[in-house]
Amino acid sequence: MHQATRLRGAVPALLIGLLVLLAAALSAPGVSAQTGPQSTEQGTEDSDTESAEPQRSGKDSGVTTLRADDKHxxxxxVRGPDALRKLLVRHLDLARFREQADISEVEIGRLIAAAPAQARSLLETEGYFNAQVDAQRVEDPAGGTPTVRVQVDPGPQARVGRVQFDMQGAFAEALQAGDPALERRWRGLQARWPLKSGAAFSQSAWAGAKNALLASLRSRGYASADYAGTGAQVDAKDNTVRLSLVIDSGPLFRIGEVRIEGLERTPEDVARNLVPFDIGDPYSEKILLDYQEALQRSNLYEGVAVELDLDPARAGEAVVVARLRENTLQSATTSIGYSTNTGPRFGLGYTHRRPFGQDVVASVRLQVGGEERLAGFDLLGYPQESGYxxxxxxxxxxxxxxxxxxxTQRARLGRTRTTERIDRLYYLEFIRTTLETDTRRTTDKALYGNYEWVRRDVNNLVFPTRGLILNAQAGAGYALDDDDERGPFARLYLQGTWFQPLPRPWLLQVRGEIAQVIKRDSLGVPDALLFRAGGDNSVRGYGYRELGPVRDGAVVGGPVLATGTVEVLRRFSGDWRDWYGAGFIDAGNAANDWGDYEPVFGYGVGVRWRSPIGPLRVDLAYGQEVGSVRLHISVGATF
Structure with a gap:
């Protein structure tokens, strides 16, 4: 039974209406997910509103009022530009001490007298060095609580004049020796400096630029880099700031030793086998992160911290320290879930990370669902020196x-390696599949060797928005079918997904896959090695694996497959920035050969949520071939 509600008749009109409504909602300017009146923060300018009209019209009233009452x-x-008013209301002593109802008149007078100088100091941090500030007390004509009025005329914001960089240390020595790679890097560091001549100056921008420059140096080789001196010389008359930086790169750090700490039962060599660099390589922050991720992916360690000893005296043979906390020796898990592909499911799992004292991880898993059931046992060896x-x-x-x-029953023997961007798996497998329809039951067997390769060149592995993911498989084997016919075959598969940002806030995703089993027409191979289409991650609008050749009234696997998807997403704004609306078109099918191949189409709309474990996708898709609507729900990244 299909896990979907089917609607017929007015379905195309319904989908067209949904697409029009989605497009109108997403493209409307100023769309916000908020409802009701806008909330305000308490205790600053927001707790006492300005005039209502400027807020409705989007104009700045120029005034922030903290009204007086019995508690103040x-x-x-405070009168002045919006951003500066917020700064003053947040930090002026006048704002803080007004809550002291028993403050004396003398103390209020002192606060008023000190306010202009304090305000000018605050404004200088934003680059306003010629600000005019006036503070005065205004009595209430009705004899009530007085108001202190602070009038701010900030004047022009200072601009960056000349910027001077000087480099010292090993980096400077290599530059003088004519190292072309460092020359390019030094030019790049200066080119990325954000406070160029003419840029608006503020203390926060100055501090951020200095920190970013230093972090870039420290992340690649010069881990002890620091400033020998920095200066921001202000010319208040011309409203310019001259910046100077003297950077001491310190020595170039090279990896000299890897020290493993915290292990009790797991061999130390396992952690060393995952090291992605060689002794003597220049240090970089990336290689430490790569090492940390490799240790985490091994599933042997519950806690991982990889650090570099920053002692400059040992820079030529720097020590990398990996502090590890081992995972529990045994663990059991349960899971429950639902997929529109296969319905509700329940799972059990058990893992032992060193059975009988051997360097392997043993796992047993059981999954029971409405349309799919699975039982498996795996032995995965500890990583070897090659990383496999x-x-x-x-x-x-x-x-x-x-x-x-x-x-289907499988027995597989192979090797696997997982790195930051590339996964590799090759194996020899015996596979046996029994296919049963209403009128026929066949059993096919094969001995099959396969190589799988996955590459992920994307900006984010959990929710990619730019880049390319490729999955390639190639294998060959020897089959024995139900009619005792035997012979060789080959199997090829290629899938790619391309992520491309469009003009904000739009995104484009394009997915395609093509596959073929090459064999004699009369030779049967196990159905699990053949192809079907349809479902959440294939052609939506159709049931899971319900597209393919039809035999005896049932859909079976076909030797050829081709599917594709074009999907456009629009990111919501405000508090809903982790949500996206989507419109898509899917096409594809599986067949006995390319001459019989006829793609079917599905299209619809959906929403996406950028969850911590990957995108949650909810789609309403119309299958053109079957003339019905199907709901598709899935969560998690699929590579």
Whole structure:
């Protein structure tokens, strides 16, 4: 039974209406997810409103009023540009001490007298060195609580004049020796400096620029880099600031030793086998992060911290310290979930990370769902010096889809390696599949060797918005079918997903896959090695694996497959920035050969949520071939 509600008749009109409404909502200027009146912060300018009209019209009234009441000794009114008013209301002593109802008149007078100088000091941090500030007390004509009025004329904001960089230390020595790589890097550091001549000056921008320059040096080789001196010379008359920086790079750090700490039962060599650099390599922040991620991916350690010893005296042979906390020796997990592909599911898992004292991780898993059931046992060896891990896997699964029941058993022996961007897996597998329809039952077997390669060149692995993900597989084997016919075959598969930002706030995703099993027409291979289409991550609008050749009234696997998707997303604004609206078109099918191949289409709308574990996708898709609507729900990144 399909896990979907089917609507017929007015479906195309309904989808067109939904698309029009979505486009209108997403493209409307100033769309906000807020409802009701806008909330305000308490205790500053927001707790006492200005005039209502400027807020409705989007104009700045130029005044922030902290009204007086029985809890305050006086009211406060600050007049000036919006951003500067917020600064003054947040930091002026007049704003803080007004809450002291018992403050004396003498103390209020002192605060008023000190306010102009204090305000000018605050404004100088934003680059206003010629500000005019006046503070005076205004009595209430009705005899009530007085108001202190602060009038601010900031004058022009200072601009950066000349910027002078001087480099000292090992970096400067290499520059003098004519190192071309460092010359390019030094030019790049200066080119990325944000406070160029003519830029608006503020203390926060100055501090941020200095920190960013130093962080860039420290992240690649010069871990002890620091400033020998910095200066911001202000010419208040011309409203310019001359910046000077003297950077001492310190020595170039090179990796000399890797020290492992915190292990009790796991061999130290395992952590060393995951090191992604060689002794003597220049230090960089990236190689330490790569090492830390490799240790985390191994699933052997619950806590990982990789650091560099910053002792300049040992820079030529710097020590990398990996502090590890081992994962529990044994763990059990349960899971419950729902997928529109296969319905509700329940899972159990058990893992032992050193059975019988051997350097392997043993896992047992069981998953029971409405249309799919799976049981598996895996042995994964600890990472070796090459970075690869040996694996042994036994698995049995059952799938009811497209009117056919498929029972598959696999025994796999291979090796795997996972790095930051590339995953590799090669194995030899014996596979046996029984395909049962209403009128026929066949069992095919094969001995099959395969190589799988996945590359992820994206800006974010959890929710990519730019880049490319490729998945390539190539294998060959020897099959024995239900009619005792035997012979060789080959299997090829390629999938790619391209992520491309469009003019904000739009995004584009394009996905495509193509695959083929090359064999004699009369030779049967296990159905699990063939292809079907349809479902959440294939052609939406159709059931999971319900697209393909039809045999005896049931959908079975086909030797050829091609599917594709074009999807446009628009990011919401405000508090809903982790949500996206989507419109998409899917096309594709599986077939017995390319001559019989006929793609079917699905299209619809949906929403995306950028969750911590990957995108939550909810789609309403119309399958053109079947003339019905299907709901698709999935969560998590799919590579």
């Amino acid at each position: 000794a006086y009211g406060l009114e 891990s040996n694996l042994l896997s036994l698995q049995a699964d059952t799938l009811d889809a497209g009117g056919a029941r498929t029972d």
